[in-house]
Amino acid sequence: MENKKYRNFILRNYNDLPQLSALSDQEREAIGVVGRVLPFKANNYVVEELIDWSNVPEDPIFTLTFPREEMLSKTHYAQVKKLIDANDEAGLKQKVYDIRMKLNPNPAGQEHNVPMVDGIKLHGMQHKYRETVLFFPSQGQTCHAYCTFCFRWPQFSGMNELKFAMKEADLLHKYLLKHPKVSDVLFTGGDPLTAKASIMSAYIEPLLTKEFSHIRNIRIGSKTLAYWPYRFLTDKDADDMLRLFEKVKKAGKHLAFQGHFNHPVELSTDAVKQAIERILNTGAQIRTQSPLLRHINDDPKVWANMWKEQVRQGLIPYYMFVARDTGSKTFFEVPLEKAWNVFRKAYRNVSGICRTVRGPSMSANPGKIQVLGVAEVRGEKVFALRFLQCRNPNLVDIPFFAQYDKKATWFDELKPAFGEEEFFFQKDNLLGKYEKDIDFIWE
Ligand SMILES: *Cc1c(COP(=O)(O)O)cnc(C)c1O
Ligand code: SF4
Numbered sequence: 339m340e341n342k343k344y345r346n347f348i349l350r351n352y353n354d355l356p357q358l359s360a361l362s363d364q365e366r367e368a369i370g371v372v373g374r375v376l377p378f379k380a381n382n383y384v385v386e387e388l389i390d391w392s393n394v395p396e397d398p399i400f401t402l403t404f405p406r407e408e409m410l411s412k413t414h415y416a417q418v419k420k421l422i423d424a425n426d427e428a429g430l431k432q433k434v435y436d437i438r439m440k441l442n443p444n445p446a447g448q449e450h451n452v453p454m455v456d457g458i459k460l461h462g463m464q465h466k467y468r469e470t471v472l473f474f475p476s477q478g479q480t481c482h483a484y485c486t487f488c489f490r491w492p493q494f495s496g497m498n499e500l501k502f503a504m505k506e507a508d509l510l511h512k513y514l515l516k517h518p519k520v521s522d523v524l525f526t527g528g529d530p531l532t533a534k535a536s537i538m539s540a541y542i543e544p545l546l547t548k549e550f551s552h553i554r555n556i557r558i559g560s561k562t563l564a565y566w567p568y569r570f571l572t573d574k575d576a577d578d579m580l581r582l583f584e585k586v587k588k589a590g591k592h593l594a595f596q597g598h599f600n601h602p603v604e605l606s607t608d609a610v611k612q613a614i615e616r617i618l619n620t621g622a623q624i625r626t627q628s629p630l631l632r633h634i635n636d637d638p639k640v641w642a643n644m645w646k647e648q649v650r651q652g653l654i655p656y657y658m659f660v661a662r663d664t665g666s667k668t669f670f671e672v673p674l675e676k677a678w679n680v681f682r683k684a685y686r687n688v689s690g691i692c693r694t695v696r697g698p699s700m701s702a703n704p705g706k707i708q709v710l711g712v713a714e715v716r717g718e719k720v721f722a723l724r725f726l727q728c729r730n731p732n733l734v735d736i737p738f739f740a741q742y743d744k745k746a747t748w749f750d751e752l753k754p755a756f757g758e759e760e761f762f763f764q765k766d767n768l769l770g771k772y773e774k775d776i777d778f779i780w781e
Pocket of ligand 1: 470
């Protein structure tokens with residue numbers, strides 16, 4: 339395997355890329371303008387091995403990583419361009435900040451899920467669902483390239499007050515010791531695998547001791563297989579990272595690698611295939627997830643091919659998400675009915691082996707809500723929905739209904755069906771009543 343040295347392309351040096359001659363002047367300009375608002379970073383693997391430059395700007399991986407004019411509103415685009423042309427750095431900074439604040443930088447009340455230990459707010463963690471604690475290692479608050487649709491973008495763009503990051507593994511461990519109902523720790527970011535293996539060891543190895551016998555599953559959410567598979571092949575500490583995965587397995591725990599793949603192209607290179615093989619050889623499993631994105635993967639054939647290819651390589655399809663209500667959502671959004679149709683048509687075209695996948699799912703404030711489909715009940719057209727995850731776990735898997743709405747793209751836009759005032763979970767403060775530390779309820 340070639341020893342590929344990581345090199346990134348950001349606003350400062352993207353014009354050095356010879357591949358960009360495939361673009362028009364206006365498309366090149368758009369990278370500089372939109373890239374001021376939505377963080378931009380690509381790398382030599384993405385540019386050389388994933389993007390088909392004879393197919394830009396439509397190429398899905400180009401759209402996934404390079405800003406395009408339509409990702410900002412016409413007004414915002416014109417405002418930013420004017421300030422760039424006028425060389426007004428101070429004005430530009432303020433304008434970029436104002437626009438970002440309008441783009442809903444912190445969707446679905448993520449700030450409400452921040453836990454406490456010994457009276458200290460743990461900004462590097464979220465604990466929303468009983469079994470699973472999210473942890474954001476401060477060294478993993480970046481990615482090997484940036485997705486143009488990403489909702490984590492305030493973390494990359496210097497908006498520090500929104501940065502969910504925490505320095506000390508200590509507080510994580512303290513919190514977990516106090517919460518015996520937690521069985522899963524999910525390392526996320528950014529991309530936690532931008533951190534060194536030694537850093538990940540400092541967080542993970544203590545969890546392998548007897549004290550933490552309640553922690554069964556170590557989960558790592560990462561886009562590294564798709565954006566920089568050399569992390570597991572030829573990077574300096576590639577072998578150390580794999581050895582850490584092995585240790586988890588040897589300690590009798592499950593290592594779940596949650597890989598983000600947005601398009602089958604990301605599964606097609608020799609590098610990614612070898613990286614997958616090396617990870618699976620450690621005893622880890624790889625589950626996959628992706629949002630459904632217009633211009634990138636809003637086609638059932640793309641999903642069916644992606645799931646089939648994943649299964650061929652030993653991966654387990656896990657989630658299809660609805661794109662979050664943030665950033666350049668208007669460019670990427672897909673109405674819920676269409677999302678369900680893409681899911682359904684892909685799902686019915688694969689065998690049961692691929693149907694471990696669930697979706698389309700919205701990570702909304704009350705929980706992860708799956709669109710089960712459009713149905714007609716006594717003459718009223720409705721969406722059938724259910725919680726795949728909920729702040730109150732007792733509400734998971736109970737079907738409920740919303741009025742059909744052709745244009746709706748997110749749960750907030752939906753109203754209860756059958757003339758009801760509220761959804762079932764809004765009655766009697768059902769969501770708020772639940773305490774995370776109560777026992778499991780079997781009745
Ligand atoms: C998605 C998510 C999880 C993990 O949910 P699983 O269904 O177990 O994969 C945990 N916490 C938060 C806040 C999430 O959004
Ligand atoms: S890899 Fe994940 S966290 Fe990183 S930019 Fe893409 S969507 Fe955002």
